[in-house]
Amino acid sequence: MLAVESTANTAPEQQIDALAALCKASADPLRLQVLRVLRNDSFGVSELCGLFDMRQPALSHHLKVLAGAGLVATRREGNSIFYRRSELGQRPELEPLQQQIFQTVDRITLPAPLHRGLAALQRRREENSRHFFHHNAHKFREQQDLIASYGQYAATVAEVLRDAPLAHRRSALEVGPGDGAFLLELAPAFERVTALDNAAAMLDRARATAEGAGLANVDFIHGDTASAALDGLQVDCVVINMVLHHTPAPKQILRDVAGLLAPGGVVLVTDLCRHDQAWARENCGDLWLGFEPGDLTQWAADAGLAGIASVFLAQRNGFQIQVRLFGHPDFNTARTTP
Known part of the structure; x- marks a missing residue:
């Protein structure tokens, strides 16, 4: 009772x-x-x-x-x-x-009808996101700058990654690499890097960035975190920069990538804190208006991950960025930086 x-x-x-x-x-x-x-x-x-x-x-x-x-x-x-x-x-x-x-x-x-309805709704959400980035890949930076430009958080993300308590830096996965800017940080730091994107046009931009920088240790996969192409992949680090608010099921993505972690691996998430600027949906392809920090913490916990570090960056336009590092529970010595 x-x-x-x-x-x-x-x-x-x-x-x-x-x-x-x-x-x-x-x-x-x-x-x-x-x-x-x-x-x-x-x-x-x-x-x-x-x-x-x-x-x-x-x-x-x-x-x-x-x-x-x-x-x-x-x-x-x-x-x-x-x-x-x-x-x-x-x-x-x-x-x-x-x-x-x-x-x-x-x-x-x-019930079967409700299950089919949910699957159809998820497909519509995913298709809307892919459609947006397919037609706007050429102005990715311009749209990103409307909310938070890469330069406003890149150094902090790189620092959190450098300080991550990793026993090995053999392999990394970046989910949604955008135009490939952060691959320039990942590729020198890991022996092998995988770039994953469900928008072919964006993956082409990331590949062009890597090739232009002479990065020879990056593999490119067109798909999502449930893709069969990732079967058997085990990585020391997963990076998800400003991606979750474009995805229909961010909680499931955290579950998926947690299953790809090698022992002692970490997941590095950068995303917006919750905001009320609904124009971002149409202008930036956002499906979510950011996330409460507690939501990411709970979703990570549901995926078997615990917080290691958190950094919050206030932006001049009223947005706030959260940089979160998660790992297996034995890493649970969380620290927060305002």
Whole structure:
């Protein structure tokens, strides 16, 4: 039987009300399916309406009940509201039951139509991202500079990489190398480097940069982190610079690359902190408006990784960049630099 512990700051009546709301919210088949769908991703209201074939007012009622019970959290991006599952620990007195609910629904297989709908939605997101970079590869730097130019974070990323507690520097993988600028840092530091990109036009630009610099130890793969071309690859370091906010499933990417790490390997992630400048979606091909640092920490933990180092860089235009280094739990001596 699950025990719900009291907390010093919550009155017993409030605890009972919160527990009742949680039980009520989870006592509905549709709401349980929504929680299952939100297992690895966040979705906008319109996306969820399409998945469940429901009108927005009806679905919004269910989402409001889930939010009121602390089972889902929201974020606003422009005129849209996105939903994701709440993080555990925000309501300690309810955490045991909340965790049991999540674990139970995650063991349920989604109905075939819903599974197909999710797969189609992911494909549309991926295609939109590839389409953007296919048509805008020639002005990659120009669009990047709208938010955070490479020069604003490159030195910090290189320093974090140099300080990484790596026993070996034999091989590295860069996911989404862009125009190849960071390959100029990686290639001299590792015996072999793999550059992976799902946009052929961007991979061609990265290859041209490497060839122009005379880098002979870089292999180029057209694909994503689930590509069969990576089967058997084990690397000491994975670098993901300003890529996750362009991808439909950043949590899954962290899972994928964690599986490619050799013992003692690290994952170096650079990305935007959460912001509210929705124009970045259309102008820069962004699928996410940055991430809360806690989201990356949780997704890394779900992939079996722990934080090693964190650096946060404020930009003049109001954006903030987070440079995060993750590794296996025996590296768990995290340090943060403002």
